[in-house]
Amino acid sequence: MESSETILIIDDDAGLRVALRAFLEGIGLRVLDAPDGALGLDLARRERPDVVLLDLTMPGINGYDVCRELLAQAAEGPPVVIVMSGLLGTSQRVRAFHSGAVDCLAKPIQYEEVEVRVKTHLAIRRKTQEVRESRDSLGKALHDAGVMNRNLLALNDKLKHSEEVKTRFLALMRNEINNPLGSIMALADRIADAALPPAKARELAALVKDEAFHLDCQIRNVFAAAEVEAGEASPFLARVDVASVVRDVAASFAVKARERDLALTTRIQGLEEDFPTDADMLHHILSNLVSNAVQHGQGPVEVRAGLSGACLTLEVQDGGPGISEYALKSLFEPFRNEDGPFKVARGQGLGLVVVRALVEILDGRIHVDSAPGKGSLFRVELPRAPFLANPQARAQDDNILFFDEPQAF
Amino acid sequence: MDPVLEKVPSHYLYPCMVFAHRQAFEVTTVLGSCVAVCLWDAGMQMGGINHYMLALWNGDGLPTPKYGNIAIQKLIRAMLDRGCTRERLVAKVFGGGNVIGSSQGAITVGERNIAVAWDLLRDAGIPIVASDVGGDSGRKIIFNTRTGTVLMSRLKRIDGQPLDLPDGRPR
Known part of the structure; x- marks a missing residue:
């Protein structure tokens, strides 16, 4: 959205600020301005402008230092800095670029040129932003895919385990069912012994009951698991x-x-x-x-x-x-x-x-x-x-x- | 007996269940993000239906028809066990709505559930002859196991708010 894009003008020349501001607002941009480097940096910290039009020669902090600081204080999405100066020889220009500026405007300002340059940089910035976002979402997708891969590996392990469980199911069941069944039969044999005193028989019968009860629990669990797995364990409310x-x-x-x-x-x-x-x-x-x-x-x-x-x-x-x-x-x-x-x-x-x-x-x-x-x-x-x-x-x-x-x- | 007077018994299908029967039943189930697959064999005049909550079993606990991959396999198995022929089976798929509590991540629970039905039925060579899936409404379906017809009505909120039916249980 162009209307939400913000331009910050930092220049000690009040007349130029007012004129430039009016012009940029006229082409639909949001404009802030500051008369010196310190106030400009402060404003940039709070408002995060997209483009800064920066005068190189100002009282207080000079333009080159302001430029470096502007970029340093906004590590994510730093603004595009365009320097403005009446004295733009090759050496000043090189120094400005070294400070992190991306473009220059010679004073006196040509408004048509300001418009073209500002709009071009805004367009580049938007595209950069889009690329960054799509890179981020690609990164996220890659991350998700990584997570999914790990899940698949974990699932693979679990399935291997469940295969092992299946192959051992019979052995396990024999343990759970045959042992109590064996006890029951042995106890029944002893109860059948005619010589057994009745008190002893009652004691053994209680043991039979106990083993049978345990067996019953096991079998109920096997049936319940089978029913649940078959999708037939419909609740009766x-x-x-x-x-x-x-x-x-x-x-x-x-x-x-x-x-x-x-x-x-x-x-x-x-x-x-x-x-x-x-x-x-x-x-x-x-x-x-x-x-x-x-x-x-x-x-x-x-x-x-x-x-x-x-x-x-x-x-x-x-x-x-x-x-x-x-x-x-x-x-x-x-x-x-x-x-x-x-x-x-x-x-x-x-x-x-x-x-x-x-x-x-x-x-x-x-x-x-x-x-x-x-x-x-x-x-x-x-x-x-x-x-x-x-x-x-x-x-x-x-x-x-x-x-x-x-x-x- | 006069067929008009013959009352078709009804069955309520809970989530995680599979129901296949040779006799006529009207099987009702209510779906939020859950999916129900109805299979029907015209030759046998018999149908079966499942109701699953999540797409794939993750290896935890028992492999139950709570999960689409298990529920669809079990349903096909149940139909074949009762004498149906795989080549005659046709499918109708319902549910998979995007209801509250089911939309984490890029793909919703409902969408995953739908995708599993699509994939597994295609792999099994069973054509999907009708479906009503996705969107943001819940659904109630009544499946007649004798005729294979499904009556579906959408479940909405009178105030137009999104539905809260995350587990497919009727409220």
Whole structure:
């Protein structure tokens, strides 16, 4: 825009300033002027002119020094300096160019010449600016491409990892499913022994139940992961009595917790009313978190549920060994845990991966707060699920959204 | 039974889901920057639809139909598993709007989502016979899995402000 381009005149000759100013304003430029070098530099600092018309011989700082300073103080986008003087011999001209000026105007000033030179320099300056900008955006594009390349490399690594996971999936599953199954069969054999005293049989039956419960959790996780991957884990939304789900989950781990000598408590606040969400998913999310907390726990486990704003918050706090910063990064990746990429502790293969996927399906968030020696806090926030069977009705309630006439495709 | 009186069951398709069925269903979904690809096999008179939120799986977590590349593969697979023929499949693509919260960087989430549909369907040799994508409105579509027809209405704000539907969930 020519109108926003600014010309600064620095000259001790008041008459010339007024005349030049009037002329330049007449051709649509914004004009500032200063009677000496010091004021001119000050004005240039504040107003960042595009072109400076600079008198060489002035009281105070001379024109050459003013020119150097003008360029030095505006490192980015310095102005174009055109020197003006009545005494423009070759040596003055060379000295002016060495000081950073790009053009000269001999006094007395010819206005037509001023116009041509100023406009030419403004045009060059605009083009320079455009080149600089396109260079910058090219630089940015190159930078983006670099980032994308790095992302691709990282993705490549991850895919390699996921291939490895797939090839080891069966081995891992055998570990997770065959071991408890083997225990169950061995225990069943011993229970079948007719000579076994009834008290002992009851004890063994409790162990069978425990192993079967663990197996059930593992299999549920495998099915849930498969369903989520297939895009078939569609939520079934209903008004859920969250408090009873929490108590139910805690009760199902009570035996395990007692065995490990851990206190397992629940704290439920502000959930007198039912909360709209998917009950099974909620149950599954909590079961996995509590299962992990009880298995890794060395201290008390607390399960908290409450409301924060419109969200349901679920927290599982354990007194376990905590999670290292390194392990936190891959906590939600399949088959990774604290001990290294592939050493799978019981129940640590898919649990958190499934938890995160289910939380995402319910449009919620999960957050982990943990450090070695400090235990872990898993916090899940689930938004109030809208009853979406008829989103149009909801939209009309809001009175902000509307659907236009449907078109057929 | 009188076909007029036959009530077509409806199904609400959530984000990250894939739905393909031999029976007639009216599948409703609401799209912001998300994209839904509808596939239809005229010979089988059956259709399937997905609803994905982001273009490409980045290797984090499970490869779920939250991501376009996974969702499109799964949908094609689901159709073929139910007896469809790849050569007969046609596609209709909707969504990918530029809604609030989806425009960081030079290319919006919606544009990326659209591009993935275009590329993967072309690679799979499935022609896109209809589409309504991009722009800055949300969309509600109702896809009939028996007839392959899609009824689409645009979701707008009465005050003309841009929509805030970043995750494609109806509000």
